Amino acid sequence: MPQRLVDRDPVVPADQLIAQMVPPAMFDDVSFASYIPDPNEPTQAEAVRKAEEFAGKVAKIRSGGKRGLFGKKTPASGAGLYLDGGFGVGKTHLLASIFHASPEPKAFGTFVELTHVVGALGFTKALDELSGHSVLCIDEFELDDPGDTMLVSRLLTELAATGVSIVATSNTLPGQLGEGRFAAQDFLREIKKLGSIFESIRVDGPDYRHRDLPPAPDPIGADQIEAAAAAVEGSTLDDFDALVKHLSTLHPSRYGKLIDGVTAVFIENVHAAPDQSVALRLVVLADRLYDAGTPVTVSGAKLDELFTEEMLQGGYRKKYLRATSRLLALSRFASV
The missing domain is CATH 3.40.50.300 (P-loop containing nucleotide triphosphate hydrolases)
Incomplete structure (x- = not known):
């Protein structure tokens, strides 16, 4: 059975916060x-x-x-x-x-x-x-x-x-x-x-992440996602609502530690963020997933439907567009 992110309660000691301020692994050799x-x-x-x-x-x-x-x-x-x-x-x-x-x-x-x-x-x-x-x-x-x-x-x-x-x-x-x-x-x-x-x-x-690329993969079926997650060693499988609730209990500085060692993230029953606070937590999670190059596969709504039209017209528009761009790139990693 895949692990669940909601079962993780990561801790980052204060004295390690500045020591870990280095570029994401994908930029190690640039x-x-x-x-x-x-x-x-x-x-x-x-x-x-x-x-x-x-x-x-x-x-x-x-x-x-x-x-x-x-x-x-x-x-x-x-x-x-x-x-x-x-x-x-x-x-x-x-x-x-x-x-x-x-x-x-x-x-x-x-x-x-x-x-x-x-x-x-x-x-x-x-x-x-x-x-x-x-x-x-x-x-x-x-x-x-x-x-x-x-x-x-x-x-x-x-x-x-x-x-x-x-x-x-x-x-x-x-x-x-x-x-x-x-x-x-x-x-x-x-x-x-x-x-x-x-x-x-x-x-x-x-945006090089989408240059000459087809649209992002469609979500997989609700009856397929558990088997897909089980087939990837070191992956996690979470229900969307349970995951966003868990994120609300963690300081965003711990999101990177939350996905540490995870090879792929699977999220079922995805739907649009219900409010701005949930949406902003998803932005931070998307950034940490992108930093780690962790593939993302979902069932339910498409990843470009996470943020409502009203959100995309507001003051955090650029945050949401960046997160969408990164999540779509990660979903393509998963489909390769």
């Missing part, structure tokens, strides 16, 4: 040279050049510094780079390439993972742990609420002042972060401050 720019999209070749140039700046900043009064060396301010573009144009590939090319210590994580780390360690401890790094690489940079805006603005400003360089990817330009989610005037200044940290580089192109 480099600037292995990024193949689309000849029809000139911004891609320019992005590779800028990313490689930025990695050189990171090394110089950490080995340099300024001579102050009495010849004492003080750290130079960190550099900032922001890679903006649509889904599946290779931004994470370039982000991981910068990480690999930068000197130790260094950290890589999604925006959500970073806020979870700060929440678990506390602001002062997180700042202290990260301030010695050469670079902080932030994937899927988003601001979902005013609290996150203030937290990240302060963290990045203080890290940059200590000499930590910061590179981020997103589908939204820095000046538009938070747009459509909250409009409180008190936070506009913080959003603009974040935008001033980065040099923005555009990366255009179609």
Whole structure:
């Protein structure tokens, strides 16, 4: 019988949170040279050049510094780079390439993972742990609420002042972060401050995950999914409603540990997320599954029907579209 994710209760010790901030395994061997720019999209070749140039700046900043009064060396301010573009144009590939090319210590994580780390360690401890790094690489940079805006603005400003360089990817330009989610005037200044940290580089192109590919596989029959899961060693099989209920009991920072060692995920009776909180948990789970390259097979509704039309028209539209893109890619892995 397959295992069930709902039977797992993973724990991630606080002292391991920053140590595990590295690129997903699928990006272990990427480099600037292995990024193949689309000849029809000139911004891609320019992005590779800028990313490689930025990695050189990171090394110089950490080995340099300024001579102050009495010849004492003080750290130079960190550099900032922001890679903006649509889904599946290779931004994470370039982000991981910068990480690999930068000197130790260094950290890589999604925006959500970073806020979870700060929440678990506390602001002062997180700042202290990260301030010695050469670079902080932030994937899927988003601001979902005013609290996150203030937290990240302060963290990045203080890290940059200590000499930590910061590179981020997103589908939204820095000046538009938070747009459509909250409009409180008190936070506009913080959003603009974040935008001033980065040099923005555009990366255009179609989503490589779906380039020249047929539509995602249809869900398998309800009477087939148990046998299909049983045929894959190390797989899990869960009922959709039971799984989303279990996710609500776990801090999102534990979702990666939840699927650790799982070879394939099977979910039966899938249907549209009933509300925004469930939908956002599914986004985090989709990201962790994609990071791990874990195939996903479902029965019930199609994976591109997880998020309702109303959700797709709201402030979290880009999150939901990214999650759908990744889940469809994982469903194709399962059908190969």
